[in-house]
Amino acid sequence: MGAHSAPEHSRERAASSLPARAGVGFKSAHFADIEASARDVGFFEIHAENYMGAGGNPHAQLMRLRRDSPLSIHGVGLSVGGAEPLDRAHLRRVKSLVEQYDPAAFSEHLAWSTQGARFLNDLLPVPYNATALAHVVAHVDEIQEALGRPILLENPAAYLRFRSSQYLEIDFLREVVRRTDCRLLLDVTNVYVSATNLAYSAEDYIDAFPMSYVEEIHLAGYAEDVDEVGAPLLIDAHCAPVPDAVWRLYDRALARCGPVATLIEWDNDVPPWRTLLTQATQAEAFLERRRAVEDGLKSEALHDDLG
């Protein structure tokens, strides 16, 4: 369905096999509802680090999900942007999880979270300069080597910037892709949050993003605050429905990249299953409309009429 409309790059050398449908972040509290419903979502995504125990309920549920639905594994602990070497023990754990579940995609973040063998449990910012680029490229290479597949790298939500940055975020990502052959996970909410916080145009960012490498999109809600001079400060809190401004930006991204796997992320103040499903249905409607537009433009009737 979506394959014929995918860009050249991903059609021929896709790193992942997620369907161009709406998926949701899996929460164990929803398991019974998912089992009881028609489970009409395109895929489920999990955080790798929550499934690194030896057994029990987490694996029992995940095996059940994996049997019936495509799975995306999203790492939050590899510290790709860290200045120190990767935690090899952790990379081995990720590798063994990926081997066990053979997910349709594995993704990580352009961020760091570990320093001096201490895990900070947050996605911390990377300056966009040559030093950081060398670290990120080396780490992505090492992860891809270990997993035997390209990974998707996600653009971060930013609250401040570094004076030492030499690249724009997009150029930095483009350079990582060029050097590692990784692919991208475009978090549209992060684009909106960063653009608001750092006062640039989210539309321009979407228009310049290297869409031919995008194999998944993330959508989430954010929290709103202001800084000491009253400037808006958005926080990537994954705690609310996707706001209208983000849906509009998503539509703009779809117009450039075509229908692509889209995740609704809702990790805090987790809502009832129905609420989450409604968000996925909404994303599915955007994907459907995009598909219709592309099919319409490609239809033979149109070409015949004009030809």
Add this chain to the structure above:
Amino acid sequence: MTTSADVDQSAFVRALLDPELPPPNGVEASHGFAPERRFAIYRNNVCVGLVDALAERFPICLQLVGDEFFRAMAQCYVRERLPRTPMLFEYGDAFATFVSDFEPARALPYLPDVARLEYAVGQAYHAADAAPLPLELIRALPLDRLESATAVLHPSTHVVASAYPIVSIWRRHMSDDEMTPVELEHSEEALVTRPELAINVSTLPCGGSAFVDVLRNGRTFGEAMNAATAVAADFKLTDCLRELILTGAFVALSVAQ
């Protein structure tokens, strides 16, 4: 590979963990004003995220001391001891010891042991799967040779001995029933198992946790019995065995030929 133009990540972490410090050099807001509020978001994410992880890991401790007290106490723990791996379900391994040294919590002397029990429950939740020893195999055991027999415990089996009724406290707060007061003046030894997917928390007779610890080390039932009677002269072996067997605490028993 670090140059002077870079923000040192260890300096970034120091500023994250110490709210008295200014944001690290080299970070800025887009409008040129101070980045304090912006940096505080990272500070808050780190702290709140880890405090939340502890709250999820120790829900009964949280109920016992209340949200505000728990979060203040957890925040002190976070500052003192960050996770060593990204697997947050392992975080809090030293929380019970921290709580026992935490001066403001002294009024609740049973709190550290409840934390130990909750940590054991969490470990059991993620433990490897294994089939518990079927009852008919146990019934077929030649009891006259039990003294020299050894056992393999289920990977989820944990024990916590306490001078306080930690199982009664745990149960009372786990159930949605009307709160019934717990008589604090007696000790309890907790047994945690997860033979299938559901966690089971029960009590062993006094000396039972010493009994299990000896078996865990691969030693015989005879040696376990010795250790248990050293703790409680009137150790009730039958009650202890019955509880261990019924809760699926064993995956294998072997009798020397």
